[in-house]
Amino acid sequence: MTDASLSAETVSHVAKLARLELPQERIDTYRKQLAGVLQHVTNLRAVDVEGVEPMAYPFESSNRLAEDEIAPPMSLDSLLMNAPATEGRFLAVPKVLANEE
């Protein structure tokens, strides 16, 4: 089931899933642009994929395991230097009110 014509509701829904807050004009612009791309990619349907397995990576590879060795961690300073806000050794985030049920 594919819908090559994209509704504004779908675009809003996808924006929510993608954690992007978009004003209405953006939703309208993206709707037209994305509809164009999605229309183009329907040509994938014309390819016969009967009996063909999906390929996520170009090569078959097996997991490589590291030795279970303790190594020095990255320093806290280096990890916190890009934090938008800190309190002492902690990353500071705005207080978020959870809904009490």
Added chain:
Amino acid sequence: MHSPDATSIRDAVRNRSASAETVVAAHLRRIDCLNPRLNAFHEVFREQALDRARSIDAAVERGADPGPLAGVPIAIKDNIATTLGHTTCSSRMLEHYRSPFDATVVERLVAAGAVILGKTNLDEFAMGSSTEHCAWGPVRNPWDPSRVPGGSSGGSAAAVASDLCAVALGSDTGGSIRQPASLCGCVGLKPTYGRVSRYGLVAFGSSLDQIGPFARSVRDAALVLDAIAGLDPRDSTSADRLRESFERGLDEAPAPLRIGVPREYLSDANDPEVNRVIEEALDVYREAGATIVSVDLPLTDVGISTYYVIAPAEASSNLARFDGIRYGHRAAPKAGDELVDLYARSRAEGFGPEVQRRIMLGTYVLSSGYYDAYYDRALRVRRLIKQEFDRAFERCDAILGPTSPVPAFRAGEHSDPLSMYLCDVYTVNTNIAGICGISLPGGFTQRDGRDLPIGIQLQAPAFAEHVLLRIARVFERVRADHFRVAPVGAA
């Protein structure tokens, strides 16, 4: 030294006929002069580069081995992590981000004696084919500043093409090294997937991304590949291959040599000058004794659809980490915010429109109800594309064709995203299949009284870079005059 390439610089520094400090200082002066016009560099590490150059000279002075890239000035695309300066991915999301670690490729280049001059501009998060989607302003093509350098590694391509540095690193997910190399008239190599470590490359499409060199000669590209390639325990997708030198034996052309040409590549939709340059390149190979073989790649066109489903899907996952919490842009909190509102505003403010479009596209094709029709199907077509190349390579040693269907276009010409995506038709399948490809300055056309470069692309089987580079060298020996610096600033 007039426009020396990396090989001559390292030879001169190693045998003390030039000092690394002089070479680096000369390139820094060129950057001061030309970068305001080209906007290739976002950051220049003037003092650190001169210090590094001085320590290379000191090493040579006391008889220590300064490394195979001693004194070579190199630029690094700004989506590759450096502890020097910032790593912004040309995005407001990472405007102030300083990496706590160096990418593996950066560590290896420094160990080899190269001198990092700075970070170059790109299409934001490597998403684009023109470097117009750069938060720090567009990059200009050195051959004609009203035109684009290509993308996403436009800054690195423009820097090498105008000799702001001898070589540069870029990244290629669907053509982002090869296409700007074609539009800027230099050499651009995308190694086989897994040949070069991705540790420290900000991920866009994890099954597609590779780091590779820009250079003005095939030997320089081989030199850089020698320095950066190889297994890295910190990148579990890097391949465990025997160390082989790509520079050694570069002048030994494979014999017999079979060059494959897909009829799908000489399309009427190409600019006619592109087709002319391809025909002339085929003549060069014929005269060099190669057999030209017709091969079939019927899935060429559908590669765009395959790529623009898979790459955005992977991007939507990879860019989920940018949420304003641990690093990157955080929106100012508003009363009544839920946590998800903080994420959504931080991301809407931090990401430019092209990045937002691709995240949305990727989220859509992975979402329930659409996953099978788009993403799962694209992965099956991916396997067919790989098999198509495997069959073609049974009959030839390398495939020749255009890198881009057009020479450098004007800024603003492809404002519709789809029309820009269609320019990637000859490069995306290389990444989809994971094989290696290189763009060379194949020829020139004249537009508005200026020379514009047109690239030719060679593609070879996975892990066949040594063959690819030798076949490239055959062309370079005959057409050495094409491998030249852009006349920036000439009237």
